[in-house]
Amino acid sequence: AIAADLNSPPIGTVQTIAEALEVLKEVDAEQPGDGWLIGFGYDDTMLKEMRHFTSAELDSVSTTRPILAMHISAHMAVVNSLALERFNITAETPAPPGGEIRKDPETGKPTGLLLETASRPVQLAALHMPPLQQIAVVRSAAEIYAAQGFTTVENGLATLEQIKGMSGASKLGLIPQRLVLWPKDELGLEAAEGTIDLQQYGSDRVYIGATKLVGDGSIQGYTGFLSKPYYKPGEHPADYRGYPNIDADTLKAQVKAIHCAGQQVAVHENGDAGIDLFLDAWEAALEACPAHDARPILIHAQMSRPDQLERMKKLGVTPSFFSAHVYYWGDRHRDLFLGPERAAAMNPAASAVALGIRFTTHLDTPIVPIDSMLQLWTPVARETSSGKSLGPEERISVERALRAMTSDAAWQLGLEDRIGSIEPGKQADLVILSANPLEHDGDLRSIEIERTLVGGVMIYEKPD
Template identity: 45%
Template sequence: MKRNLLSAKKMVILSLVLMLALVGFSMGTLPKKLDPIAPDSIYYNGKIITMDSDSSIAEAVAVKDGKIISVGTNKEISKLKGRHTETVNLNNKVMLPGFIDAHSHLPGSGSAKLFQADLQGPPVGTVENVDDLIAALKEEGKSKSEGDWIQGGGYDQTLLAEQRHPTKEDLDRVSTSHPIWIKHANGHMGVANSKALELAGINKDTPDPPGAEIVRDPETGEPTGLLKEPNAMRLVTSLLPPLTQDQKMEAAKKTMDIYTAAGVTTSVIAHGSKQTILDLQNWRTEGILPIRITSMQSGELPTFAQKGGILTGFGNEWLKVGAYGESVYDGSIQGYSGYLKEPYYKFLEGTNYPEDYRGYSNYSKEELFSRVKELYQQGYQIAIHGNGDQAIEDILDAYEAAQKEFGKRDARLRIEHAQMATEDQLRRMKELGVSPSFFVSHTFYWGDQHRDIFMGPGRAANISPLKTATELGIRYSIHLDSPVVPMSPLQAVWSGVNRLTRSGKVLGPDERVDPMTALRAVTIDAAWQNFEEDIKGSIEEGKFADFVMLEKDPLTIDPTKIKDIKVLETIVNGKTVYKSEK
C-alpha cells in the first residue's frame, strides 16, 4: 500500500512538471535546459545571401548548437524565439556563408609577418628597388646574433626598378657573416648570399638537381645566388633553423587573426604533412584554432595513410584530411619554370634561355602517371599543382589514364592554380570530372607582367579562364595561395569580376564573371570541391552556422569596390571569432 501511495505521488509530480513545461513552452518562458527547441540565437533584419541552389535572399536565420535550424523572413524566424534566445539585429547589413580559403599555406602568413623581412612591392609592400630590399634585410638583421640566419620574403624582380633578381653580391652588402635567404613572392625560387651558398656546398661545379635550376652567371659559370624550384631551394632551406613549437604557435595565432579578419571560416592547407596534422591538433587543443581546417597532405602521406588507414575525409568537423596534394608538377610563369606548350613571350635581361624555351616539369610524365594511378587506386582525392598549359595537359592525361584503368568515380580530382588552362583542356576537365582551383588574383598581382613579358597579350588575356569554365558547367574554387598574396577572399572575388591589373587595365574582359558566380567560388563551390557541400558553403538548414557579415553588398555595390568591402564580423559554429572595432 505504501509503495502504491509513493507511486501515485510521483505520478502527480511528473504530471505537474509536464504541465508547467507545456505552459512554459507556449509562453516562451522555459529555463534553457527545459527549452530544447528554441534557437540559441537569431540574426534578423539583414540581407542574407544564402548561396543555395536558387541563390535565395533571406532576412533572418536561427542557430542552435552551432548549426542552422531555420532560414526565412523576419516574421517566420521570430516565431521560433525562446526566453533565452539571443537576438542580433543586422540593421540591413549583409550576411553570407563564411568564406572558404580553398588553397593556402597556413601558418605561412603569420610566419612571414613575424619572422622575416617583408620584401613585397607596392601596393602590398614598400620595396621598390634593390636598395630598399637591402635596407629591409639590414633592419631585420639588427636583432640577430652573430651567425644567425637572416630571412626575407615576398620580393618580385618584375616590381623592382632594376627589373632583375637580387644576386648573392647584393645580399652580401647586408652581411657576409650571416647566412641570408630570401624567397620570391611566388614561392618557387629564392636567393642566397655567399655565406648561405658556402654552407650549402653550392659552387660552380654543383650540378642542377632534377627538375630544378641553380642559376649561373653566363660568363663565369658561378652561381648567382638564385635557386629555382624545390629541389634546388632545399639545398639551402634544409639548413634553415626550424621554428620552435612556441614560434609555430605564435605564427598560427597571427595567421588566425589575419584569416578571421578576412571572413575565412574554413582553410584548406596545401603541402600538409604528418607534422602539420600534429601541429593542428595541438593548436586546436590550445584553443588558438577557431576556424575549420582541411589539410591537403603531401610527401609521406601514402606511407602514413597505409600504416594508419587514413584517407581523404578522415577527421572531424574541425580538422580533416583532404586531397593528396599538392604535388608540384611545374613551377611558376613569372619564374620561367611554368611548363608551357609554346615558348615564353619575352625574356628579362640577365636570363639565359634559348628562344624556344618552354619551362619544364619538376619530375617526369612517367612518374606523374605512376603517382596518380597509385593514389587513385587507393581512393584518395588528388590535387596537383599545374600552372602551364603543358603541365595541365600532362595532369589531365594522368587522370584519364587512372580512370580508364580503375574506373571513373566521383573523385573531384583537382588541379591547383590551372593558370594557363585552355578551352580544350577545360572541356576535358568537364568530361573527366576534374575541378580546378584558380589563382585568379594573378590578373592583378602579375597581370601586367604576363601580358608584357611572360605570355604576351593573347595568352595573358586567357589566364584563369573563369567565364569559360562557368559556361562549360565546371565547378571551381578561387584562392589566394597566401602568403604568396595577402589573404582576402573579397580580393579574389574582385579579381574574378573585374580582372584589373596593378596598372588599372582589364586583362581578358571576356573571362570576367558576375559577383554571384565569384562568390560561389569562395563559398558553396569551394565546399563542394572538398566533399563538404552538405555541411557548409551556404546558409541552409542543417549546415554549420559559419557566417561572415559585410558592411556593403557585393552583389549591388560598384564591382570595382568589392575588394574594399569591410568585414564586420566572422562567426564559426554560431560563435563570433572576429569583430571589427567599428
C-alpha cells in the first residue's frame, strides 16, 4: 500500500475535495501500481463542500488500483468502485450489525462510504502490510514517539499478526520503548475462552493488556452514540443520535466474558448513550464476578455526564479522556456537532478530579499527531484551534495533567509497580524537558523534549 496525506489545517493543507483528489493523483502518479492507495485523515466537515467523497470521485484518481480514503476518525472510509467490487459490496449488500453501507437514495447504489463495522474489514485489508514493511513503519513511529518523550507506547486495537510482529520486533531490539498491546475484540474474547494464549507474546518489554471493544463511533463522524440528538445533524434527520456498534446484550455478554476470565476490560465510548451501555454492562459483569480493583477503562469518555462520573466512581471505572478534541474539534463541537453546552462539558477532567476519579489522557494517533506537550496543554488550557476557550470550568492543573500521562497512566495499565514515577525499584524510564512544566509561565507547548530514557538507556537526544 502507498499513502497520501489528506489532512486539513491545522494538521495538513487540504481544503476542498478537488485538492484531496489532486493529492491522491500525485501519489498515484509517483508510485504507480495495482496495490492499495490509502488517503489518511480527510475530515468531511473541514472540506469546503462539507461532505464525504464519493466512489465516483475516487474513480477519477484510478479505476485500476483499489483506493481507500480514511476519515480522520478512522471510524469510516470511502472506497472507489474497484474496492467495492473486490469486497462484493453492491446495492443488495445489507449493512452488518453496528455499521452502515451508505447508499444513494435515488439509485440504491453504494456511494462508497462505509461506516463503523462495515468499514473495518476493508480498512484491515488495505492496511495489511508484509512483515518487513511493518517493521519499517513501527521503527519510524518509535523514533517519533522517542523524540516526543514517550517511554511506553501502545497499540489500542491489536490483531494477532500485530501482536506477534511487534513482540518479535521488540525482542530483536527494534523498538526502544516498552509496548502495551491491547488485543482487539474477537482476539481478546478468544483468549478469554482459553482457545489462544496471548501471554506467550509478552516479555519484560511487551505487556499484553486489556481486551478492547469498540462500543460506539466518532462524534465528528456523527456515529458517536448520544442520548440527545446531534446539534446540527447535517444530512441526518433532526432526531439523529448516532448508534452503538455493539448492541446492549452482546456488549453485556462480552464484557462479562472478558472480566470473568480475569482480563482487564477497555471499551471505546464517546457518546453518553454509549457510556450508559458500558456502565450497565460493567455493573452486570461485576455482579457476576465480584472484584475490587479491576480497573475497567472507558476509552475517550468524552461526553461523560455528571451522573455517569458518579457511577464510574462507584463502580471503579477509570476513564481515559480524549482531551485533545477540545483543540482539534472544539470549535466544530460547539457550532456543529454538540452545541455550546455539551461542547463545554466534554472531556470533564476537573469534574473527575473533584470526585477523586483517576483518569488518563490520550492522543489516539493517528487521529491526532504525536505531540506530548499538546497532550499536556489541552486539558490545562481548554483552548480550541481558533484560540477560543471551551469549558474553562473543566480545566485541570498542570500537575494533574502530568499525572494523567505518567503515574496514573501506569496505574491504569496495571504497571504502577514498574513505571510511571521516579522511585527506587522502578525501571528508570525518564524524560528530560527544557523547562519544568510545574513552574512554567508560558505556553506549555513551547517546552522541548531534551532526552528520553527507557530503563536508564538514552533512546533520544535533541540534536544541537
